[in-house]
Amino acid sequence: MTEKEINEITSRYQAGNATEEDKAFLESWYLHHNMADQFEIADNDRISDVDLAWNEIQTKTAKPAKTWLLPRIAAAAAILVILSFGLYFYSYKASGPGVPPAKTDIVSNIGPGGNKAFLTLSNGKKISLTDVPEGEIAEQAGIRIKKSGDGQIIYEVINTDHQEGNQFNTIETPRGGQYQVKLPDGSRVWLNAASSLKYPTNFTGSERKVELKGEGYFEIAHNKSMPFKVVSNNQVVEVLGTHFNLNAYTDENPVTTLLEGSVKVVTSKDIAKVIKPGEQAELSANGTLKVSDVDTDLSVAWKDGKFIFRNEPVESAMRKIARWYDVEVVYPDGVPQRRVWANVSKFQNVADILELIELSKVAHFKVVPGDASGKGRRIIVMK
Amino acid sequence: MSKYNLLSDAVLSSLLKEGDREAFTEIYERYKYILHAHALNKIRDREEARDVIQEVFIYLWDKREVINIDNNLSGYLYKAVRNAILNKITHKQVQGKYLDAMKSFSIKDNIETDYRIRERQLTDFIEGEIARLPSKMREIFELSRKAHLSHHEIAEKLNISDQTVSKQVTNALKILRVKLGIFIYFLFLINS
Numbered sequence: 018m019t020e021k022e023i024n025e026i027t028s029r030y031q032a033g034n035a036t037e038e039d040k041a042f043l044e045s046w047y048l049h050h051n052m053a054d055q056f057e058i059a060d061n062d063r064i065s066d067v068d069l070a071w072n073e074i075q076t077k078t079a080k081p082a083k084t085w086l087l088p089r090i091a092a093a094a095a096i097l098v099i100l101s102f103g104l105y106f107y108s109y110k111a112s113g114p115g116v117p118p119a120k121t122d123i124v125s126n127i128g129p130g131g132n133k134a135f136l137t138l139s140n141g142k143k144i145s146l147t148d149v150p151e152g153e154i155a156e157q158a159g160i161r162i163k164k165s166g167d168g169q170i171i172y173e174v175i176n177t178d179h180q181e182g183n184q185f186n187t188i189e190t191p192r193g194g195q196y197q198v199k200l201p202d203g204s205r206v207w208l209n210a211a212s213s214l215k216y217p218t219n220f221t222g223s224e225r226k227v228e229l230k231g232e233g234y235f236e237i238a239h240n241k242s243m244p245f246k247v248v249s250n251n252q253v254v255e256v257l258g259t260h261f262n263l264n265a266y267t268d269e270n271p272v273t274t275l276l277e278g279s280v281k282v283v284t285s286k287d288i289a290k291v292i293k294p295g296e297q298a299e300l301s302a303n304g305t306l307k308v309s310d311v312d313t314d315l316s317v318a319w320k321d322g323k324f325i326f327r328n329e330p331v332e333s334a335m336r337k338i339a340r341w342y343d344v345e346v347v348y349p350d351g352v353p354q355r356r357v358w359a360n361v362s363k364f365q366n367v368a369d370i371l372e373l374i375e376l377s378k379v380a381h382f383k384v385v386p387g388d389a390s391g392k393g394r395r396i397i398v399m400k
Numbered sequence: 401m402s403k404y405n406l407l408s409d410a411v412l413s414s415l416l417k418e419g420d421r422e423a424f425t426e427i428y429e430r431y432k433y434i435l436h437a438h439a440l441n442k443i444r445d446r447e448e449a450r451d452v453i454q455e456v457f458i459y460l461w462d463k464r465e466v467i468n469i470d471n472n473l474s475g476y477l478y479k480a481v482r483n484a485i486l487n488k489i490t491h492k493q494v495q496g497k498y499l500d501a502m503k504s505f506s507i508k509d510n511i512e513t514d515y516r517i518r519e520r521q522l523t524d525f526i527e528g529e530i531a532r533l534p535s536k537m538r539e540i541f542e543l544s545r546k547a548h549l550s551h552h553e554i555a556e557k558l559n560i561s562d563q564t565v566s567k568q569v570t571n572a573l574k575i576l577r578v579k580l581g582i583f584i585y586f587l588f589l590i591n592s
Contacts, residue, residue: 018502018506018507023503023506031491040515042506043486044482044512045505045511045512046501048518048521049510056440056441063433063436063437063537070436070453071428074457078424356524356525357528358532360531360532361531
């Protein structure tokens, strides 16, 4: 659309002669405008602005005649007394021991996931990283593997003579788990829930190649002579040195989001695209690669301990919740065609998050906690 | 503390039409933070956001007898804010920053032609924004949404029919004004 066309639309709008198309354009634009981020303002400023506005509103709107003011005050005073007592009684009861919070109907609860993973060594030995103590886990082919305190394992080269390749390790997170790996080249990978990364214990040859299932955030150490390649379902991401997130869950379209540097996404049908920081490449089911501008905070929220949903389809938001809380999600009334908005810590109980989502009238939720082992855990999404 | 915060949007709208000043105040209290946060997000200027809110509420009061709230107060207010903002933006020639944004938007083919879908998106969008407000401001909206009495509940508690309430909300409220105090007390007992 040209500047002239837009000005014609807006002047028709001003004159009250906007056509249906004009309104569709302006109102659609309005919906998208400034949607990606929130305008930050101090709480006090918010309060003072709405108070100022209210003063202005009151001065500009004539008040009705003040008839029967006295009886009103008396009634209000009486109600105040009774109400205060009622509220006191109410809150006293609600906060009593053993009484679930009364403000929601999501009564059951499920705790969040945590740092959990399994490591499979090249000899086939499987180690639970959750149970193994901090410190050295194993030594193989000139490489030392250590667990550090904060849900991370570190690979260190201790003997550079020992440079045989083809020794592969796999780290795997269950649903409700996450973990970090520092690879021998200094690159770091954050693994989201229900994900796995297969990698050589040391990188040799002309490239650094790893395989990802699920979702990972990569901070790749720069090495021009050895490009880093991440192989996932139906695509390869090639990088030199960069920060990016790759969502390759099998129940989602693979999405590569770049925060820094530059990466090339190559699909199994040999379509290749180079993306820039702030861009995202989504491989659709029909094999096309769609590049768009995004707010990268959303893609890496999981790594920063958050769920950030902005205009996110219910199903997509619930898939993320399901993986982290290790629950099944069911939709007896069908999937609500609504959008979810939330920005919350992922280290709280599931009910707190669902309650927040309920606020925007997306759906109602019921949590079924399942048995002691967590079997049968379920979130029921109702209209 | 006003008892009006227990009333549903629908009841408040009816009372507003009758010229009830307290209903007007309660509507402002209920929606002030989410409407203001939304306006601020869209125009990113404190002065102008305040202007928009003032304009919408002054109009709401002045035209209370003729406007069509259509049993959807929140929807009415969201649209009113949107229209006030679009009005501001389209005033005279569109300013540079909006013109550029509209130009690049027009290329993207994101136009939603069904106004009902646009309105629902607007509601989802604005009510989503409350999730990002500081919790105290969120609670005001949350509590009023959860703790209100609908026509049906008023009818039930006062032992009159739904139709009577719908037709004569004002009258019912007069009865309610007298009975409300004790009634609320019982309501809390029953519910807790």
